[in-house]
């Protein structure tokens with residue numbers, strides 16, 4: 301296996317399956333790490349700002365070490381295939397936007413996609429759809445960076461590091477809730493799910 305395939309296999313292990321979205325995220329992350337001069341993930345603290353929550357984001361978590369738990373993965377629900385990576389120490393940033401136009405598919409594949417979108421999960425349709433996905437993934441993995449992405453170097457404000465807040469106890473469920481997320485009523489704090497049920 302070549303280095304790129306070995307690396308992709310690691311990402312697939314994390315995500316649970318191989319798919320075109322994951323391949324985009326994988327290629328975008330590799331490009332960003334190289335642009336920022338980071339040889340291995342974890343060498344430097346990176347923040348990733350992702351503008352969708354698709355399969356691609358799992359490649360970023362696995363390869364760049366940016367995760368929700370660490371507070372260095374920020375989700376903006378814009379529905380765009382755009383990924384911005386920022387070095388925490390210097391603020392240096394790279395923005396990677398998917399700009400690839402996949403080569404057209406044959407009429408048989410187009411038919412299969414139409415049936416799939418309409419809810420058809422018959423073996424014949426699934427076989428064609430899976431084959432089309434696999435072909436697309438292979439093309440994404442093999443394409444040139446310049447074909448896949450539009451790359452820029454924006455000036456971005458660094459997101460503030462995760463803060464620790466004190467906990468309050470919800471007066472309804474008795475569970476702990478971080479202070480800025482609790483509503484403070486006259487009879488005591490209440491968490492958002494309980495407040496919605498009142």
Ligand SMILES: [Zn+2]
Pocket residue numbers: 315317318319321322355
């Ligand atoms: Zn996937």
Ligand SMILES: [Zn+2]
Pocket residue numbers: 470471472473474475490491492493494495
């Ligand atoms: Zn509650």
